[in-house]
Amino acid sequence: xxxxxxxxxxxxxxxxxxxxxxxxxxxxxxxxxxxxxxxxxxxxxxxxxxxxxxxxxxxxxxxxxxx
Numbered sequence: 001x002x003x004x005x006x007x008x009x010x011x012x013x014x015x016x017x018x019x020x021x022x023x024x025x026x027x028x029x030x031x032x033x034x035x036x037x038x039x040x041x042x043x044x045x046x047x048x049x050x051x052x053x054x055x056x057x058x059x060x061x062x063x064x065x066x067x
Contacts, residue, residue: 011018048055
């Protein structure tokens with residue numbers, strides 16, 4: 001998403017340029033699916049037991065057990 005903001009050009013369909021509110025709504029909808037990732041990471045770290053370093057290393061380790 002960052003690279004899309006760097007090389008930003010207004011969305012066009014032929015000669016029609018979409019209004020800003022429609023582009024903003026599209027970015028919000030796209031961000032909804034991405035915002036779950038950091039929230040899930042914070043939730044996993046806060047629910048883990050141990051010191052902060054142990055929590056982070058535990059949540060970043062791949063588990064062979066699927067719950």
